[in-house]
Amino acid sequence: MAVNDALAGTHKIQEEAAAQRPGQLMPILNDFSQELTTLNLGPTHPATHGIFQNILQMDGERIVSGVPTIGYIHRAFEKLAERKPFYQITTLTDRMNYCSSPINNLGWHMTVEKLLGVTVPKRAQYIRVIMMELARIADHLICNSILGVDTGAFTGFLYVFQEREKIYEIYEEVCGARLTTNMGRVGGMERDLSPAALDKLRAWLKSFPAVMKEFENMFNRNRIFMDRVVNVGPISAEKALSYGFTGPNLRAAGVDYDVRAMNPYSSYEDFEFDIPVGTNGDTYDRFIVRNEEIWQSLRIINQALDKLPDGPYHADAPHYYLPTKPEVYKNMEALIYHFKIVMGEIDAPVGEVYHSVEGGNGELGFYLISDGGRTPYRLHFRRPCFIYYQAYPEMAVGTTLSDAIVILSSMNVIAGELDA
Amino acid sequence: MTPQDAAAAPEAPVAEDPIKAQNAQVLALLTRLFGEGTFTDVHEPYGLLTATTTRERIHDIIAGLQQDQELKFHFLTTMCGINYPENPGQELGMIYHLHSMTKNIRLRLKIFFPIADPVVPTLTDLYNTANWMEREAYDFFGIIFTGHPNLIRILNVEDMDYHPMRREYPVEDGTREDKTDLFFGR
Structure with a gap:
């Protein structure tokens, strides 16, 4: 597909139309082709799934250029983190990728544990793996089912949202919250997996595969869906790496980089x-890679549950x-420690740590510089969407508006993480 | 383990930490490529090789690392600014995290420069992803990237007249008295 030269494409369409109807003048089309329309996509457009704006120059139905504006829900997390004790920063991480907050929470705890030199017992690590994979499934379910909605298929969305609800119920048993989970603690989990949590988890593991299978049946080889997404917004592996893609978007382009495997x-x-x-990094590949990752996450959860070791759930x-x-x-002693931890009177060692986890949409990194005080000296979040969203104009130029929406949807851009 | 092995074990050299060995190799290669004395303050906090260099060399070094056939640092993981007001002449800094996915090596490079002259070469000609990262560093720290195609604010409003992540701007309004706490120094 000629992605880049939108204008040439439009002229070609006109020439073809003119050739089909010889003798007929097409003055109106020719006049319009000289004039570009400015279209504001967003900031509050229901199809952008968050508050961000794209100022598009349109030539008829084709996008000639796009300028993204971000920062509408910037909350200065990096600045706030410089004033908060480590355990209070967990609630900031919730609000980045709010579709998979447990990954953010636990990734942050692991960063602090790395700084402190705390080793977490196996049981807590396995519980964390289960929760992070549940979060990944929830994240991918939202992304893929919303992609369905954007192509006109609402059924799949409604169907898997029920399953997401069940995942949220498992979160509730583990940490008491649903969306902004604040899950786990520095040093392990806040509580052990309760019998109720295990029951809900086992029941869900039994019922979910059938739903997922049906979801895949609805979409994967669906002619209408494929026509909308195959070869839409492709990106090459080189380009994707240069743009800092990670996660499913990079893997759809054919690079097998996964933090879970490379730096376990x-x-x-x-x-x-x-x-x-995937092979050519288009919207369809991104969709299929996410679907397959859901199955892999299920595999990991099942293994973790089977091998779940006994022992303490915190260090x-x-x-x-x-x-x-x-x-x-x-x-x-417990009272003293409780007081000191809550008031943030425990000093962390001096040092700097970079720790990354495989988030729902890519490599989520925490770069923490500690000068030995109660708070970080500097905390930088490597937010995968912020980094790969800048490729969006390049991917959208030359496509139509309806394709641009589908591309945006398949990139899984979460506004909270984009703006931090 | 047989008794012979057990007897031989104490004499065998202690297996070196693989991360340490790899970092030593990378460091040797770095000094070979870019010369002795290019890198100062080399250490490896938590296993990640960290080196400080100068802003005059940073572009050449990262370009060289990207093209080097042995290391292939094709991936710019992240970059961020930092402010140390108590280091005169080196108040501002940029920290780059590079990743070689083929060899799974990470490298952290730092540069420091005076706050009065916060000018750094851009990396947008090497990595597309540097574009927004540098805009972010400009937005929050006021670091100017020469050669950047579109160096404007990214997350804050355009008419903001300061760079909020610098340490001189406290999170809370310093003139407020209702939040003062005798014991915990709010």
């Missing part, structure tokens, strides 16, 4: 899973891990 964290090396890759790190409430009431 939280015992990912204990599990067997495949990394699906023995009283300086950093909040003691349980009954202990605070009975035990002097």
